[in-house]
Amino acid sequence: MDGRDRRVWRAAPGTLAVVVVFMVVAAVPVPLLAYLIWADDRGWVTPALLAALSVVALAYAWRFGLHPRLRAEPDGVTVVNPFSVHRFAWDDLRVIAPGENGLVLATVEHRAEAWCVQKSNRSARKGRLTRADRVTAELFTLLEEHDPPLEDEETGLRIRRARPDESRVLTRLERAASEEALRHVFPPDRYPYPVAEVTRRWRRLLRDPQLRVVLLEKEGEPVGFVAFDETTVRHLGVVPDHTRRGYGTALLEFATTEVFDGGAVRAGLWVLEGNEAARAFYRAEGWTETSDRRPCEFPPAPVELRMERRNPAAPRRGR
Structure with missing residues (x-):
């Protein structure tokens, strides 16, 4: 994106129309009324109050209606709100998502809401696509110009x-990746797959700047995923039709490399104790089981164990 491709978003057209009408009323009829009152009885108190009200109304309409904007430029995104300005470099952005109080942008350390682009809770609950979703998609497209996906044209992987x-795509992938393999741990007749809970969890994680969620696509179709933070691989899965092709290894290596590049001495993950296939996979990838145990969040709360992998570039302590 060069200077000519700079994008600016303000309040929705309907909102701007209302603001302009309000400003016209504040700028013309109210001062005119003040003048007529003054001309009628030469009193100055009421006209002065009306004039002051007109000025305040114009300032309010400009500051809260016309001034807020969201600006995308070659070096990043700027959020201009009534009383604050927030700047985000493209390389630092972790979250771009619609929100009721404004489009949410966040880095690991900083968060802001662009007031000029909002999505109501009602629209979110009903799954309606709104202007906020379109702006989010445009920003993501611009973000991918600065941080392009990893692609292999020969294999069609991305x-x-x-x-x-x-969130629903990730839920579908996670369900496909785990449901059949974990029937012995979560018998489906007794413990149906918790679709709603998992979808809510992904919706929350996709808005967490501390977490990165990555999809693996084959010829444009999502077939795997990995989610990780600065020290831990939180979720990993590949759909059954695409297992044993090295996709899980590629996703795990991608996440582990990012964790180690961030300076972590050790990377960790949790795996079900009863998931022997996954445990064997991680051991083959250089992970070591620890003595740490905890209950799984979903009924019947089977035991999870922690596995770790040491950063090969980290200095080792002397004996």
Whole structure:
């Protein structure tokens, strides 16, 4: 994106129309009324109050209606709100998502809401696509110009960031990756797959700047995923039709490399104790089981164990 491609978003057209009408009323009829009152009885108190009200109304309408904007430029995104300005470099952005109080942008350390682009809770609950979703998609497209997905044209594989509206996609992938393999742990007749809970969890994680969620696509179709933070691989899965092709290894290596590049001495993950296939996979990838145990969040709360892998570049302590 060069200077000519700079994008600016203000309040929605309907909102701007209301603001302009309000400003016209504040700028013409109210001062005219003040003048007529003054001309009628030469009193100055009421006209002065009306004039002051007109000025305040104009300032309020400009500051809260016309001034807020969201600006995308070659070096990043700027959020201009009534009383604050927030700047985000493209390389630092972790979250771009619609929100009731404004479009949410966040880095690991900083968060802001662009007041000029909002999505109501009602629209979110009903799954309606709104202007906020369109702006989010445009910003993600611009973001991918600065941080392009990893692509292999020969194999048709692509690793890219998950978008905030892909919670259902991630739920579908996770369900496909785990449901059949874990029937012995979660018998489906007694413990149906918790679709709603998992979808809510992904929706939350996709808006967590501390977490990165990545999708693996084959010929444009999502077939795997990995989610990780600065020290831990939180979720990993590949759909059954695409296992044993090295995709899980590629996703795990991608996440582990990012964790180690961030300076972590050790990377960790949790795996079900009863998931022997997954445990064997991680051991083959250089992970070591520890003595740490905890209950799984979903009924019947089977035991999870922690595995770790040491950063090969980290200095080792002397004996």
